[in-house]
Amino acid sequence: MRAFEYSSPRTTEDAIRLLSAEGAVALAGGTDLLSLMKDGAAAPSRLVNLKAIPDLTGAHETDGGLHIGATTRLGPLGEHRVIRESFPAVAQAIAGVRSRQVLSMRTVGGDLLQRPRCWYFRAGFGLVPMHDGQSMAKTGDNRYHAIFGNAGDAVFVNPSSLAPPLIALGASATVLGPDGERTVAVEDLYRTPASSDESEFTLGAAEIVTGVTIPMRSSSNATYEIRNRKGFDWPLAAASVAVSDGGARVVLGHAAPTPWMSAAAAGALAGGISEASAEAAGDAAVADAAALSGNGYKIQLARVAVKRAALAAM
Amino acid sequence: MAQTRYPKTPRDEQPEAGVESAETKARGPFSRRQFLRGSAAAGAASAGLLSGILDDAAAQGEPGVAGPGAVDMAFKINGKAYVATLEPRVTLLDALRNHLDLTGAKKVCDRGTCGACTVLLNGDPVYACSVLAIEAQGAEVTTVEGIGSPADMHPIQQAFVDHDAQQCGFCTPGFVVASAALLNRHPNPDQDTVHRELGGNLCRCGTYAGIRAAVAQAAGGGTTNG
Structure with missing residues (x-):
């Protein structure tokens, strides 16, 4: 790990100022960032710890819904009354993180902004690893890579546990930077980079996510994740479903470079959830999936994840 | 009792590694662990010299920003106060094992996956490899030695x-x-x-x-x- 400067401000204003330095990176739970730094896949010249800022932690109900501060840890959040009673999709995604240590450390903002698990990226080849003009991931081992949004050279998958349920529930993120505060839909935090020089996030320089807000509308919602073992591991496929009077949303995780919203699957659930509509939603979700050379099995897993998330929400 | 299920071997008669018993002490001053501890103390002394120089460099930086050189840190571990002069990049695990003579937490994957470095931070289990030592200041740290x-x-x-x-x-x-x-x-x-x-x-x-x-x-x- 390269040497770096460290700062632990008490206010968001100080945090933004400290993050404006070249090479500065925000530190939250550290469960992803420190490993990236040890692997040489990240080399910040300064870390700005956000966990000592009182305004950024904890969850409380507001007029707009349940506001969750960015440095709220996943473990306590999963036990929050409103999360358990109204947003089981979030509680189930948190329960999927089968490590008490990670639940004690990982934050909401850090989960949303964790970097992809793609082994080419982790080995230092970049998000869009290229060799002789060809995608290394497409020509190499891509068993865990994208089945949607993979027509270009970026074929990593978004690893966030919370993005699928938060997007399904219509949550927004508050973003603070040198130019002030803005609010964006959680799905708009993400984009597909055209090259390794670009970020997979839409955040500008020195911008941080300060929190997310889940609107308090009544919905049937659930998350279903599929792993190759019950223990602590990232899912091979994940889906979150939310169906309310306002319509349905279906979001797949670990499927594309961004959290993947399936309008076709949502359409299948618009009339309500039944055994038949859950089955139809699974089929619709993967109708336009495209396997790479080694990940065809993920299409069936994604189909089943959508179907079972819908049945769990019923 | 499980340990009586098998015939005793000479190894069974040895005290458990890392256990400071009257028996280990009686074996003389040159046990492997005590030798290593002596070397670590000598290393810490020379690191202290270097950190004085780095402190001066760091002192000229931006207010509220520590490092990249070594800075003074204070910890509360197993109810006791500890001080060390460390770079911000030193993880809590490396601080415990390499600088504070608390070798109970083990370094295995060093990537927050295996759990061998688990310690309690204010009562919550965390991976010490994925916490910076500088972040752990002000928290109650409990290692296996404190259990x-x-x-x-x-x-x-x-x-x-x-x-x-x-x-x-x-x-x-x-x-x-x-x-x-x-x-x-x-x-x-x-x-x-x-x-x-x-x-x-x-x-x-x-x-x-x-x-x-x-x-x-x-x-x-x-x-x-x-």
Whole structure:
């Protein structure tokens, strides 16, 4: 790990100022960032710890819904009354993180902004690893890579546990930077980079996510994740479903470079959830999936994840 | 008792590695561990010289920004105060093992995956490899040394002994700390809870059955295997 400067401000204003330095990176739970730094896949010249800022932690109900501060840890959040009673999709995604240590450390903002698990990226080849003009991931081992949004050279998958349920529930993120505060839909935090020089996030320089807000509308919602073992591991496929009077949303995780919203699957659930509509939603979700050379099995897993998330929400 | 199931070997008569007993001390001043501790102290002394120079460089930087050179840090570990002069990039695990002479937490994956480095931070189990030492200042840190001692074992430590819940033993300190945290959260856990709460620790020898039985015993729930 390269040497770096460290700062632990008490206010968001100080945090933004400290993050404006070249090479500065925000530190939250550290469960992803420190490993990236040890692997040489990240080399910040300064870390700005956000966990000592009182305004950024904890969850409380507001007029707009349940506001969750960015440095709220996943473990306590999963036990929050409103999360358990109204947003089981979030509680189930948190329960999927089968490590008490990670639940004690990982934050909401850090989960949303964790970097992809793609082994080419982790080995230092970049998000869009290229060799002789060809995608290394497409020509190499891509068993865990994208089945949607993979027509270009970026074929990593978004690893966030919370993005699928938060997007399904219509949550927004508050973003603070040198130019002030803005609010964006959680799905708009993400984009597909055209090259390794670009970020997979839409955040500008020195911008941080300060929190997310889940609107308090009544919905049937659930998350279903599929792993190759019950223990602590990232899912091979994940889906979150939310169906309310306002319509349905279906979001797949670990499927594309961004959290993947399936309008076709949502359409299948618009009339309500039944055994038949859950089955139809699974089929619709993967109708336009495209396997790479080694990940065809993920299409069936994604189909089943959508179907079972819908049945769990019923 | 599990340790009487097999014939004794000469190795069984040896005191457990890392245990400071009257017996180890009686063997003379040159045990491997004591030798290593002496070398570490000499290393720390020369690191102290260097850090004085780096401190001066760091002092000229932006207010509220520490490093990249070594800075003075203060910790509260197992109820005792510790000080060290470390770079901000030093993890809590490396600070414990390499600078504070607390070698109970083990360094295995160093990537927040295996759990061998588990310590408690304000009572919550965390991976010490994925916490910076500088972040742990002001927190109550509990390592396996603070869970219990050979002379005064925590019930979970006695249960690990009773159930032979280790083979190579390298994951054991992490499992002991994680198990103690589990029993704090769930005094009478069912098997699903034990599986879930210990999911962040790996044992490559595969002694999970013994570990689960040890947790059941320490919880007062009997000695059922599995």
